[in-house]
Amino acid sequence: MKKISLMLKVNGEEHDIYISPNRTLLEVLREELELTGTKESCGEGVCGSCTVLCNGFPIRSCLTLAAEVQGAEITTVEGLREEEGQLDVLQQSFIDHGAVQCGFCTPGMLMSAKAFLNRNPDPSEDAIRQGISGNICRCTGYTKIVDAIMDVAKRSQSRG
Numbered sequence: 001m002k003k004i005s006l007m008l009k010v011n012g013e014e015h016d017i018y019i020s021p022n023r024t025l026l027e028v029l030r031e032e033l034e035l036t037g038t039k040e041s042c043g044e045g046v047c048g049s050c051t052v053l054c055n056g057f058p059i060r061s062c063l064t065l066a067a068e069v070q071g072a073e074i075t076t077v078e079g080l081r082e083e084e085g086q087l088d089v090l091q092q093s094f095i096d097h098g099a100v101q102c103g104f105c106t107p108g109m110l111m112s113a114k115a116f117l118n119r120n121p122d123p124s125e126d127a128i129r130q131g132i133s134g135n136i137c138r139c140t141g142y143t144k145i146v147d148a149i150m151d152v153a154k155r156s157q158s159r160g
C-alpha cells in the first residue's frame with residue numbers, strides 16, 4: 001500500500017510521519033512515536049483501554065485511523081504529566097485511592113475521566129459511573145476509581 005505523509009500533534013508536539021494509510025492512531029502512537037502508555041486490549045472498540053483525547057474529547061484510538069486526526073490536538077496519558085514532571089491530580093488521586101491494580105485499564109480510564117471532569121466539574125457519583133461506562137476495568141470493581149474521580153472534583157470545587 002502506498003504510504004502517506006502526515007502531521008500528528010500529540011501532547012503539544014508536532015510529528016511528521018510517513019505511514020500506510022490504514023494504520024490506526026493506536027499503532028502510530030505506540031509503534032512510531034513510542035508512546036506506549038496507551039494500551040491495546042480488545043482492539044475492536046469495546047474496552048476503552050486505548051482511549052486518548054482528540055481536541056478534548058475521548059476517542060478509541062484502536063478504531064481511529066491516524067490519517068483521520070491529522071492536525072487535531074491529541075492527548076495521551078503521557079500528556080497528563082505536569083510541566084515539572086509531577087503527576088496530574090487525577091493520576092495522584094488514582095494512586096491515593098488504590099484505584100490501580102493491574103493498571104491495564106488505567107491510561108484509558110484516566111483520559112475518559114479527564115474529559116468527563118472538564119465537562120462536568122461538579123458530578124454526582126452516578127454521573128461519574130456513566131462518564132466512565134465506556135471503560136472496562138476487570139480488577140477494581142470501579143468503586144475506588146469513582147472515589148478517586150469524585151475526590152478530584154470535590155477538591156477543585158473547594159478551590160473555587
Ligand code: FES
Nearest residue numbers: 041043045048062
Ligand atoms: S483496545 Fe480500543 S476499545 Fe479496546
Ligand code: FES
Nearest residue numbers: 101102137138139
Ligand atoms: S486495574 Fe486491572 S483492569 Fe483495571
